[in-house]
Amino acid sequence: MAGRILGVSALGLLAFAVIPAAAETPDREQVLVAVEAQRDVTVKALQDWIALPTIAAEKRNTPAGAEYMRQLALDAGFQQAKMIPTDGVPAVFATLDAGAKTTVGIYFMYDVKQFEPSEWSSPPLEGRLVDRPGEGLVMIGRGAVNQKGPQMAFLAAIKAIQAIGRKLPVNLVLVAEGEEEVASTHFDQVVAVPEVRDALAKSIGVFIPSAAQSKDGSANITLGAKGAVEFQLVVGGETSDKYPKTDIHSSNHARIENPAWRLVKALDTLVADDGHTPAIDGWFENVRPLTERQKQLIAEIAELNPEDQEKVLLGVGRWIDDEPYITSLERFYSQPTVNIQGLIAGYTGPGGKTVLPGRAEAKLEFRLVPAMTGDEAVSKLKAHLAKRGFDDVQITVSGGYGPNETEEDSILIEAQKKLFEQTGIAYSIRPRNAGSWPGVIFNGPPLNLPASQFGLSRGGGAHAPNEWFLIKSSDPKVNGLDEATMAYVDYLYVIEQETAKGSD
Template sequence: MAIRISRVLVAALLASSALPAAAQTPDRDQILGTVTQQHDATVQALRDWIALPTIAAEKRNTPEGAEYMKKLALDAGFQQAKIIPTDGVPAVFATLDAGADTTLGLYFMYDVKQFDPAEWDSPPLEGQMVEREGEGMTLVGRGAVNQKGPEMAFLAAIKAIQASGKKLPVNLVLVAEGEEEVASTHFDQVVAVPEVRDALAKTIGVFIPSAAQSKDGGANITLGAKGAVEFQLVVGGETSDKYPKTDIHSSNHSRIENPAWRLVKALDTLVADDGHTPAIDGWFENVRPLTDRQKQLIAEGAKMNPEQQEKDLLGVGRWIDDEPYITSLERYYSQPTVNIQGLIAGYTGTGGKTVLPGRAEAKLEFRLVPAMTKDEAVTKLKAHLDKRGFDDVQVTVSGGYGPNETDEDSVLIRAQKTLFERSGIPYSIRPRNAGSWPGVIFNGPPLNLPASQFGLSRGGGAHAPNEWFLIDSANPKVNGLDEATMAYVDYLYVVSEEAAKGE
């Protein structure tokens, strides 16, 4: 009850204060009242969505997830929404015509990462409300912050504007995919559909709702993101007859090769002896170094994100080579990586088992930076292995895309700066996100649109157990669900305003 009262008090303070952003949002108090009234329904809608996980890697709820996404779009006021088939998981395309002069693109992912319920403190599909010390009341569930919580807050925002008798200040074009968590394997097929491509071409840019508010209430603006390529390396009876078809007795290792050792030898060539610097032939030839402006942004951002806070969050005590904090951040944002996600071979149960594995597999990912491409990275990997005689190492690419970047003076970024400055919210600008999303699909040809992330909400645990999204904040400077929803309301009006000024 105390948390509920706190939320209402915060809403009342927001309504009564003369927020500078409110001057650009007509009848903001009325919309805020609607958001507050819809609070319980919005929370329940988020819980219901979390209860239906779409997991592309497991082929779980792949048709159902798209149908549910379509229903959410229609319920939020999109006049039309349709399923877009692909060679993999279907996508959703929807439009909302508000009769506005400006059209804004919107990217959603409706899929989530895998989960093991045994690792969670509360069931991952129930969306239980859990008090988090120092944060407030949170909703815990797979997809809560990545990305269903922020996306539901955005849907709540456009619902509230319309329920208050208003028209949106911008038209919307939505594309939602169900394969983001497997590196958007077929998303390029969606944007290639003429109806979808033509609708997106009319937008001023595309953004993805996110939870980018820090614990102290500050915000982050990102000017792009690294690309990602997910792939597997396999060695075994299926790739060469010198390995057994199945696990056999380990005594045979004196006369039969072990595929696990072969895989380890291949993996060892992909990085330098330091264990982290990529060593694939030609890997760095198209890597664009940081500009002076980007280095300046990194240094400024470090002041808002203290080093020890970063280390505590990650659970580490030092950076690579004991580098200074600023150097580690420059590496974080500028360096491409070759990462092993997991290794699988032979027996992994309790105790030992005298077997020679019939198969060994490594799951890896690349993170790419401008001006690298997915095709370049995959081609260089295969050539690198072939040159060293690893023709028995099978390379299977499961998905991926290149990096994206957007100009600091684009409408989408200017609107974020304007909103934060009017609202008195401290913010930093990052040259790019070290994580990935398929913004290059919009950012690159043929659309060549600005692509960004925006959201003034908070959460954590993406891809991990006990993933959470903040519903009722214990800190007035940090947004709970209703305040995050109003940030999207304000953002739409500021985007309209900035668009009217032109690029």
């Protein structure tokens, strides 16, 4: 779900932004020449990757995408790369030993979200280069920004360093999964493999390449993310013989139960009458309140992001309970949610149709905050419904994970601040990403590593038609592919420097 944060409006940016100064990267000019020299190859490689969409929900290219990912790692200089089988889609594990003191973990997702070609202005698997007014030359394709573009820029960065005959400043451990878009269903199995776990345990933390640069060139640092658990509730002939096996004539509701009503009754117990406060038994017992530092960061965000603008972006006129903006933002970052993603039952075409549905389904999702866990949330849901007698409501958990949280003084975060300051890039700090990514796999036990997102590239339309990634920016303050690639180069060197400082 990493890319999903792009759906959340960009929050937090200082009022100024300057053209990035050079970072303290050795041979930076030479690396930049190498990045530019390999640009056409990188663009073509990104197009080729987009042409092979792995979609776990559709079982599309699930082994093929893993093998492709493995080759991409080898091509980028990883000395070994192997598939890690799981009960679902295989992952890829790769290592690049640069003989460095510091090891950095890298998390990739090689899968993409479903797409409907008829909704796109250019073919979703073509990776066509088009001009996007106000941005520059962009590539359009499924996965362009979520997450193949940023990941390809990262691979281009390490290739460029090696291309000029240098060793990387850090060793790398890469884990790439193919089920991110289905809530990383089997990712815990990957990290549980001793070889993978031991390699990651040596790292100073794990980050995912991302496209987090705002339109004005500013950057965001996030200190964690909410967890997410997706599940479906189903009632119908398949769950109880009280309901018909198929849609039948609606006159029968006078004598036969309707599974849609039963679903409504079950759903109704999950949130309070206000329509948003979770009402699952014991839901809030492990929810930590915001710290003073987190509230301070939120207040800064509120100041930098005009409320009116936020409302326009989101297409709403009011916040929950007509709360003031600052309260709504504190909610946004601090509150765990029980959300209905979708409802489907019986007849769904225009107007009506006289049927009694044979099946009703609600698609829901939890967003979890520290110190809730995914297992805790699922257990509480099951106990809540069981206690109320909803034994005919089938619960299917399609995936999920708990929240993650990384300290501001971790090397991963300190290095981001340092890089932005060195290069004069304005930035703000978010206490938490209200969206989710499976950082808890690294951040939680047994690894307990810092986990972060980093990337100075830019794009949009994740999970939507016409997903795009910026290749050549029309604004010097905003990074295109080459500059985004250089940002990864610089970041790895700053991490190395920060680690060395720490070990002094």
